[in-house]
Amino acid sequence: MNCEACGANLVENAKFCWKCGATVVPGQxxxxxxxxxxxxxxAGEPSQFAGATLAPTFDAVRETLRRLVVADVSAFKEIRxxxxxxxxxxxxxxxxxxxxxxxxxxxYAVEFELDGEFxxxxxxxxxxxxxxFWAVGTGVTxxxxxxxxxxxxxxxxxxxxxxFAAIPLAIGLFIFIPEIAFGIGLISIALFxxxxxxxxxxxxxxxxxxxxxxxxxxxxxxxxxxxxxVSSDNxxxxxxxxxDWTQDVLDxxxxxxxxxR
Numbered sequence: 001m002n003c004e005a006c007g008a009n010l011v012e013n014a015k016f017c018w019k020c021g022a023t024v025v026p027g028q029x030x031x032x033x034x035x036x037x038x039x040x041x042x043a044g045e046p047s048q049f050a051g052a053t054l055a056p057t058f059d060a061v062r063e064t065l066r067r068l069v070v071a072d073v074s075a076f077k078e079i080r081x082x083x084x085x086x087x088x089x090x091x092x093x094x095x096x097x098x099x100x101x102x103x104x105x106x107x108y109a110v111e112f113e114l115d116g117e118f119x120x121x122x123x124x125x126x127x128x129x130x131x132x133f134w135a136v137g138t139g140v141t142x143x144x145x146x147x148x149x150x151x152x153x154x155x156x157x158x159x160x161x162x163x164f165a166a167i168p169l170a171i172g173l174f175i176f177i178p179e180i181a182f183g184i185g186l187i188s189i190a191l192f193x194x195x196x197x198x199x200x201x202x203x204x205x206x207x208x209x210x211x212x213x214x215x216x217x218x219x220x221x222x223x224x225x226x227x228x229x230v231s232s233d234n235x236x237x238x239x240x241x242x243x244d245w246t247q248d249v250l251d252x253x254x255x256x257x258x259x260x261r
Contacts, residue, residue: 014078016063056084065092068167076203079164080157089163094131100172100188100239101127107176107242126229126238133225137218138162141200144214151204165199168192172239185240193219 001010005022014024064085067075079085105123108115142158145151168191175181175188196219201211229236 014082015075016060056082056088061085061088064164065167068164073198073202076161076164076199079160080203082160083156085160085164086156089160091163093134093163093166094127096166096169097130097134097238098127099170100175101130103173103175103185104237104239104242106173107181110176110178121234121236122238122242126236126241129229129236130222130226130238130241133222134162134166135159137222140218140221141196141214144217145200145204149206149210149214153204157203161199161203162196165196166192168195169239175239182240189223189240 001014001024002008003010003017003022003024005017008017010017010024016023064075064079079089101123104126105119108118108122138159139155141162142153142155145153145158168188171188171191172185175185177184193215196215197208197211200206200214201208204211206214226237226241230241
């Protein structure tokens with residue numbers, strides 16, 4: 001099918017055009033013969049464009065984000081199908097982790113003092129480690145889908161869905177709010193896990209329990225490894241993981257006090 005506005009070839013059941021962002025009204029898109037770069041895919045799976053290099057427009061990405069923010073999770077099927085969303089998905093995941101990392105730095109500034117060293121260790125390096133282990137955890141999800149659940153999936157499909165499913169981590173930006181900081185951090189992590197499970201449930205037509213089976217091991221790796229990077233000297237963790245830093249500081253204090261006594 002072609003977009004009525006710009007003529008771009010559309011993926012099956014698309015609700016908006018990947019190229020110009022125009023809304024696609026069912027029945028109004030014109031039938032089109034598939035170009036040579038088009039691969040119809042396996043029956044029952046989303047169609048894809050092989051070797052597509054054009055990125056979606058800003059309006060298309062913005063519309064996708066808007067739909068996800070209002071919990072229109074049907075967008076995940078289109079995200080999985082459209083290879084042009086691969087780079088935007090990685091950018092969304094990185095920005096979500098960065099927002100969480102900045103939230104941890106703001107929390108430190110509110111609770112203690114503005115500290116450039118803490119900012120680059122937690123806000124910047126912590127974000128880098130957060131993105132790295134998100135990528136590793138998503139790789140674990142791909143392994144679960146491919147090797148354990150025996151699904152014929154491609155890595156880029158998994159990373160596209162997981163990238164946009166990382167949006168709830170951005171809530172960690174607000175953990176600097178006094179009194180409710182830890183609660184906000186917990187909410188961001190809980191929604192991150194839930195949104196991932198829902199994303200794979202809808203994008204890959206998985207039963208809910210199998211979607212959880214696919215995403216929990218990768219999430220667990222991410223959630224377990226990052227606190228191990230946090231110590232009183234090196235708070236290399238974004239967002240909620242900075243609270244583990246306070247525990248290490250207290251432990252160091254009590255150990256030093258015990259030796260003094």
